[in-house]
Amino acid sequence: MLLATIATAVVxxxxxxxxxxxxxxxxxxxxxxxxxxxxxxAGYDPGRELRAEQRARELLRSCVNEEEWAMYRDxxxxxxxxxxxxxGRPPYAYLVYPHKPIVGYLPQTRELLNEYCVEFPDTExxxxxxxxxxxxxxxxxxxxxxxxxxxxxxxxxxxMPGRQVDPRAVRRDLWRLGEWERHHARRRYASxxxxxxxxRSQAQLPGAD
Amino acid sequence: xxFLRMKPGHGEVLIAEGDPQxxxxxxxxxxxxxxxxxxxxxxxxxxxxxxxxxxxxxxRRFDQIPPDADRVIFFPRAAGGAxxxx
Numbered sequence: 551m552l553l554a555t556i557a558t559a560v561v562x563x564x565x566x567x568x569x570x571x572x573x574x575x576x577x578x579x580x581x582x583x584x585x586x587x588x589x590x591x592a593g594y595d596p597g598r599e600l601r602a603e604q605r606a607r608e609l610l611r612s613c614v615n616e617e618e619w620a621m622y623r624d625x626x627x628x629x630x631x632x633x634x635x636x637x638g639r640p641p642y643a644y645l646v647y648p649h650k651p652i653v654g655y656l657p658q659t660r661e662l663l664n665e666y667c668v669e670f671p672d673t674e675x676x677x678x679x680x681x682x683x684x685x686x687x688x689x690x691x692x693x694x695x696x697x698x699x700x701x702x703x704x705x706x707x708x709x710m711p712g713r714q715v716d717p718r719a720v721r722r723d724l725w726r727l728g729e730w731e732r733h734h735a736r737r738r739y740a741s742x743x744x745x746x747x748x749x750r751s752q753a754q755l756p757g758a759d
Numbered sequence: 760x761x762f763l764r765m766k767p768g769h770g771e772v773l774i775a776e777g778d779p780q781x782x783x784x785x786x787x788x789x790x791x792x793x794x795x796x797x798x799x800x801x802x803x804x805x806x807x808x809x810x811x812x813x814x815x816x817x818x819r820r821f822d823q824i825p826p827d828a829d830r831v832i833f834f835p836r837a838a839g840g841a842x843x844x845x
Contacts, residue, residue: 598768605770609763609832613805615813651840667840670765673799677768682835686765690834693803697817707839 593678606685613689620734622685625726628692633699645723646691648684651714652706660724662711666703668694760824762791764800764833771832779826792821792831800833 611619614628622628632642632654642663645653654663670690671680682690694702711717762775775791777784795802796819803815804825815832818824824831 595768602766602768602770606765609765609771613813613815613832615811617811618813668837669840670835670837672765672767672835676766679767680835681767682765683767683770686770686834689832690765690837693805693815693832693834694801694817694837696814697803701817702837705837705839 595677598677599683603683603685606683606689610685610689610692614692617734618692621727621730622688625723625730627723628688629727630692630695633696644695645720646688646695647715648687649681651709652691652695653711653715653720655720655724660721662717662720665709665711665713665715666706667709667714668702668706760788760828761830762788762795762833763830764795765835774833779824789821792824795833799836801836803832803834804828805830805832 610622614622618628626647628646630644630646632644635641640656640658642654643657644666645655647653649669651665651667653665655661656663668691670682670687672682673680681687691702711720760777760779761773763771764774766772774795775788777788779785779788792802802818804818805813805815806825806828807813816823816825818831
């Protein structure tokens with residue numbers, strides 16, 4: 551009788567371990583990942599960084615147009631159209647991510663062109679870090695791209711797609727952007743009495759004004 | 760006109776404010792502008808274009824700031840990023 555009870559208990563423990571162990575392992579890995587994400591900088595204050603990011607978001611919002619802001623808020627990146635036109639060159643654009651390379655691509659084919667690795671380090675390193683808040687990094691890229699695209703690209707380290715940003719993730723983002731634009735256009739259509747005339751994207755293709 | 764500077768761990772900081780039409784305030788703005796560029800900053804003025812498009816104008820001299828600009832944003836100059844830095 552005792553032997554049977556022990557055997558049953560062993561079986562139950564083994565079954566429970568199978569169920570519980572993966573969850574415990576996942577929780578442990580999540581805990582480690584959360585700790586790893588926090589920059590290990592002396593004097594790092596998560597509250598201060600959060601407030602800085604909130605200020606940066608407000609500044610970004612005040613500079614870009616409504617559509618670009620909504621894009622960043624909903625998708626986490628901004629699409630910026632390339633400024634160079636002519637020469638039979640097809641329209642091209644960039645995806646601007648916070649603290650990741652800028653990715654150039656062809657919107658018509660979704661072909662990825664290049665990665666432009668660029669950063670804006672503050673050499674004064676207030677609070678020990680040279681890194682701008684995420685939204686400030688996006689705004690700096692946006693201002694540099696829309697203000698002097700050529701200068702920014704000359705400064706950046708140019709790489710083939712896939713060097714730092716997973717091309718599958720970028721293609722997924724392009725798909726998300728397409729879906730988001732369709733949804734956004736439908737919402738604007740529904741709220742605009744003039745209908746399709748007002749449907750043009752505010753960040754429309756260059757030269758389409 | 761306001762001069763704002765992006766700063767790590769803080770967001771933007773107001774570094775100068777004044778009316779460029781007033782000589783003394785203009786002088787102070789010019790000094791602040793030069794100091795930021797000497798410190799390695801780039802300066803940009805956010806602008807609105809036709810069709811709701813927004814863009815920025817990079818300015819390298821004080822007299823390039825559009826007269827109707829209400830703010831200039833200074834940010835660290837771009838540098839080629841290292842792998843993992845973006």
